[in-house]
Amino acid sequence: MKRVLLITGLVVPVIALSTVAMAQEFEAEVVRTFAGKTEKGKVCVKGGKSWTDLGPPQMATRRQGQDAKKVMIITDKGTGSMTCINVTDKSYYTMKMGGMNDPDAIESMVKQMGGKITEEGIETICGFKCKKIVYSYPNARMGTTTQWKAVDLDGYIMKTVMTSAHMNMTMEVTSIEKKKIPDSRFQVPEGYKKIEM
Numbered sequence: 001m002k003r004v005l006l007i008t009g010l011v012v013p014v015i016a017l018s019t020v021a022m023a024q025e026f027e028a029e030v031v032r033t034f035a036g037k038t039e040k041g042k043v044c045v046k047g048g049k050s051w052t053d054l055g056p057p058q059m060a061t062r063r064q065g066q067d068a069k070k071v072m073i074i075t076d077k078g079t080g081s082m083t084c085i086n087v088t089d090k091s092y093y094t095m096k097m098g099g100m101n102d103p104d105a106i107e108s109m110v111k112q113m114g115g116k117i118t119e120e121g122i123e124t125i126c127g128f129k130c131k132k133i134v135y136s137y138p139n140a141r142m143g144t145t146t147q148w149k150a151v152d153l154d155g156y157i158m159k160t161v162m163t164s165a166h167m168n169m170t171m172e173v174t175s176i177e178k179k180k181i182p183d184s185r186f187q188v189p190e191g192y193k194k195i196e197m
Contacts, residue, residue: 128152
């Protein structure tokens with residue numbers, strides 16, 4: 001049951017954070033507001049891989065007795081996988097994400113469900129021009145997801161606002177720096193135990 005809760009708690013924020021700009025290399029500061037709590041974290045992107053220290057929202061991790069600040073997530077677009085690293089107990093697991101770490105994952109899902117997609121122009125976030133796109137689900141209780149995708153960063157999602165009857169969440173890049181990221185950032189630290197899912 002705990003693993004199911006962990007997976008459920010990861011899916012929504014991972015869609016927003018792990019979209020990978022294939023040819024880009026940068027580090028970003030991110031702020032997430034969820035369930036009345038604001039958390040800050042980092043995201044590193046390099047060659048189809050993404051790393052973040054902003055784990056699942058506090059609400060999901062409290063159910064498991066974990067500290068969200070002690071969870072790191074690595075996604076790899078090339079393998080279609082996500083690795084969740086629990087720093088507290090030095091363990092990790094890897095799972096296939098299918099198309100979840102694709103910048104167009106929400107678009108595909110909304111189309112399949114018969115929802116509506118509206119482009120609402122260009123806005124600038126952290127100096128990058130972003131397409132603002134609103135995804136409206138056919139079931140009103142599911143609400144809307146609005147994303148701002150950076151044109152010059154291969155569609156990297158700079159901001160996401162999710163609003164529904166069940167949750168409200170905002171994630172936004174507050175600063176971004178193009179810089180070299182070491183390959184080791186996208187590897188599980190030595191001495192961590194693999195957990196089979």
